[in-house]
Amino acid sequence: MNNNPKSRNINKSNNFTLIELLVVIAIIAILASMLLPALNKARMAARRISCASLEKQMGVGFAFYANDNNVFPLSSYDNPGLDGTATNGLTWAEAILYAQGINPFKDTSFPRKYGKLFSCPSAPMPSSQNNFGSLKLCYQINNQRNMSDQSNNGIGYVDGVRWRRVNEVRSPSKTFAVADVLMTSYSYREANATQVRFPSDFRTSSAPQFFHGLWNNFLFCDGHVELLKVEDTIGTGSMTNGRLYWRCDGKP
Numbered sequence: 431m432n433n434n435p436k437s438r439n440i441n442k443s444n445n446f447t448l449i450e451l452l453v454v455i456a457i458i459a460i461l462a463s464m465l466l467p468a469l470n471k472a473r474m475a476a477r478r479i480s481c482a483s484l485e486k487q488m489g490v491g492f493a494f495y496a497n498d499n500n501v502f503p504l505s506s507y508d509n510p511g512l513d514g515t516a517t518n519g520l521t522w523a524e525a526i527l528y529a530q531g532i533n534p535f536k537d538t539s540f541p542r543k544y545g546k547l548f549s550c551p552s553a554p555m556p557s558s559q560n561n562f563g564s565l566k567l568c569y570q571i572n573n574q575r576n577m578s579d580q581s582n583n584g585i586g587y588v589d590g591v592r593w594r595r596v597n598e599v600r601s602p603s604k605t606f607a608v609a610d611v612l613m614t615s616y617s618y619r620e621a622n623a624t625q626v627r628f629p630s631d632f633r634t635s636s637a638p639q640f641f642h643g644l645w646n647n648f649l650f651c652d653g654h655v656e657l658l659k660v661e662d663t664i665g666t667g668s669m670t671n672g673r674l675y676w677r678c679d680g681k682p
Contacts (some may be wrong), residue, residue, distance in 0.1 A: 477551040478642045481610055482655045484547060488569065488608055488669040489653035491526025498529055500595035502607070502651075505573040505586030505625035521624050522571045522586065523548055552641035568641075569608050573625035574676040582677040585651065586625055594678065601680025602651035606663070609648045610641055629676070630669040632660040648675065 438497055495503055503525040520528055527544060550568035572584035587593045599605050611626050626632075632646060641647075645657045658675075665674025665682035674682050 444551045455626065463663070474552070474642065479624075481550045481552060481642070482504060482657070483648050484550070485569070485608060485610070485647055485649035486653065487547065488526060488656070489649050491530055492607055492649075492651070493653060494529035496596045497524050499593075501595050503571070504593055504601070505571045516564040523569070523624060544603060549649040550641050550647075553610065568610050568657055570611050570631075572606050573627050574672050575627050582679045582681075584627075584676055585678060599651050599678045601678075603654065604675055604680030605651045605678050606648040606675045607651050610646050628670050629660050629664050629667075629672045633669065650675075 445525065492502065503520070503522040504521055527547075532544065548569050553568040571586040573586035574584035585599060585605065609626055609632075611632050642657060645659055648656050648658050648663065661669075663675040664672045667673030667676065674680070
């Protein structure tokens with residue numbers, strides 16, 4: 431038995447009291463609450479940068495396709511495929527990969543292998559079948575339609591008959607090709623799953639389509655990517671008739 435009072439005092443001073451333990455826990459909680467918002471912002475920034483990188487890669491595919499064909503791909507699966515028919519035709523997403531030497535019909539693992547190239551890391555998983563394999567299909571071609579002025583529609587639609595020629599896009603730096611907007615009604619092989627036609631498609635009441643705060647990434651025809659609010663893309667148009675960045679003439 432240790433009867434030394436100095437020894438007893440030393441042992442007693444090495445023990446945490448309940449109050450001291452609670453103080454430490456409170457300090458840790460305060461530090462965590464201060465760090466979490468910063469970590470969330472960093473994670474969102476990383477996802478935004480990753481999304482922009484995916485769109486820039488798509489821009490390379492668009493450039494290859496345009497160089498080979500002198501047109502932009504159609505929004506639907508009517509782009510010439512291996513046999514030139516619509517049955518084996520390519521969606522715009524498949525077409526820009528095919529232009530880079532990737533054969534979507536030869537490679538049976540195509541949806542799973544390349545679907546992630548069209549999946550924005552910030553997009554929520556839809557409840558419907560809108561996916562590329564079992565991944566999210568988040569990027570849509572500019573298929574803006576103004577039926578009274580079809581010559582200046584988006585790049586994915588001219589008059590329902592022909593492809594948009596490259597030289598018809600008179601302001602490539604002011605005409606977007608693709609945006610990260612999630613459609614929710616169709617599978618990726620269906621025509622309407624691969625196009626965004628109206629600015630209001632970004633602001634549906636049931637599912638607002640903004641993945642990076644209140645902004646979306648837009649890939650332009652010259653290959654650059656901008657983070658924009660959709661309201662800032664329409665110019666003098668409206669949410670049902672986009673102008674400025676939606677039209678191939680780039681007029682406000």
